[in-house]
Amino acid sequence: MDFFFEEQPSTTQSSSKGHGDSLVTENTDYDPSGDKSYSVALTEIQEQQGSSSVDDISRRAQEMVEKINQSRASDQNVMDSFEQKLIQKVTEMFQQMKEHMYTVYEKNSAEMQLKLQELAEVLDSCTKLNDELVEAGQALASLREALGITQSSNQ
Template identity: 60%
Template sequence: MDFFFDDLPSTSMSTPKKGNKDSLTLDDTAYDLSRNTSSSVSLTEIERQHSSSCIDDISKKAQEMVEKINHGRTRDQEMMDSFQEKLTEKVTEMCQLMKEHMYIVYEKNSNEIQVKLQELSEVLENCSKLNQELLEASQALACLRDGLDINQRSEP
């Protein structure tokens, strides 16, 4: 808000500008004093009232500016609160979506792991069978070798 002090009348008793009817001169004051001695008192009173009125106007305008600033700050605070609330909602929503996606990935991985564990179990079972067959074959070979050793000793 701009204040223009050019609009305010001067309260000093300076030299008047030519053609200005509102300006006072010493001659006018003397003339007024000869006619009525209370005119200079009322002029001072008018100047005080005018100054008081100007001060009141400035004070009102300043108060209006303060109220506008406070209103703007209140509006800004409400906007920030709203933004924070919406941001919190969005973050919560995104976290929930990420959790759901994470659980979907866990489920998929669990199924794949289960398949791999089943395959591993089957391979280990086959390995156990083969190991048992190897032991049996080894024992059969050991018996055969022992039998051959006994035959070679008896033939001399």
């Protein structure tokens, strides 16, 4: 990975990192192009800055991963809470539907009971009328017999 730095180290910088960095003092007549120690010092400073940048990027990446994990944990908590509330609401709605269903059953049962009672009364009345009709038919048959009327003589 290439790192580009807009700021080049000045000749007045010194480093106290303990890595044997050389102290460069300000000298306006100094031409660094031919000095090897200046080149080594410049390279070490660039490496430290590169290392510092890599460490900074690594730290920031780790912080982002931690934020993402915290966000995921928060999302999971929200989903768990939503699930519990949904289960509670569904349970409440189910209970209400069940109670309504039983109320409808009771109302329908009462109406069916009335209809069944009316049907029983109508069937009882039909049975009595049928019994009366049978008796009337028997009475007519007896009367016909007593009078001697036969069905064939009517013709």
